[in-house]
Amino acid sequence: MLQVIWGDKSEAIEQEACEILGVKGLRDYFRKPSNGGFWTDHIKRYSKSRRKAPIYWLLQSSNKNYSIWIYYHRLDKDILFKALVNYVEPKLRLEESNLQQLRSQQEAVGTSGKAAKQLEKQIDRQESLISELYDFQDKLRRAANLNLEPDLNDGVVLNIAPLWEIVPWSEAKKYWQELTAGKYEWSSIGKQLRAKGIISA
Numbered sequence: 001m002l003q004v005i006w007g008d009k010s011e012a013i014e015q016e017a018c019e020i021l022g023v024k025g026l027r028d029y030f031r032k033p034s035n036g037g038f039w040t041d042h043i044k045r046y047s048k049s050r051r052k053a054p055i056y057w058l059l060q061s062s063n064k065n066y067s068i069w070i071y072y073h074r075l076d077k078d079i080l081f082k083a084l085v086n087y088v089e090p091k092l093r094l095e096e097s098n099l100q101q102l103r104s105q106q107e108a109v110g111t112s113g114k115a116a117k118q119l120e121k122q123i124d125r126q127e128s129l130i131s132e133l134y135d136f137q138d139k140l141r142r143a144a145n146l147n148l149e150p151d152l153n154d155g156v157v158l159n160i161a162p163l164w165e166i167v168p169w170s171e172a173k174k175y176w177q178e179l180t181a182g183k184y185e186w187s188s189i190g191k192q193l194r195a196k197g198i199i200s201a
């Protein structure tokens with residue numbers, strides 16, 4: 001994006017932005033989920049007084065090794081399915097292919113020696129990552145299978161609530177629990193959940 005906007009000056013602009021933010025690189029800033037990262041800065045900026053309305057949503061795997069960003073104003077009923085098909089599934093295929101390559105290398109090296117031990121550690125890490133990605137996929141699919149039509153008039157907290165399992169923001173879980181308890185009957189999301197039998201009378 002910086003190259004498109006500033007062309008030859010993009011590196012200098014990026015360096016200046018990093019200095020202002022106090023980070024080594026912009027990629028690290030966007031990936032960091034804790035204090036000093038974009039997500040926490042964004043939550044603070046868009047959560048003043050009683051308003052809780054971040055417009056960029058971080059969907060993140062349990063060990064924070066994989067994440068997707070969603071822009072609130074581009075929400076549509078298919079966005080979660082698009083995320084699954086266009087991002088999560090290709091990532092899983094790539095990482096499973098990487099695992100197969102590691103296993104092939106392991107077969108060639110054998111079971112003893114330093115190289116074999118290193119490969120075993122790499123395989124363990126890769127298997128752990130794949131397991132984490134499948135967990136993320138399952139949680140994202142659960143939210144997608146609700147087939148909810150986003151309604152910006154409901155506000156951010158109600159629209160983000162169905163993603164509570166993969167959003168590192170406690171407000172999402174809180175509002176999901178309140179939604180499923182029937183608290184926001186007036187909302188479009190609440191009405192859809194009631195029609196699907198997720199909220200009982």
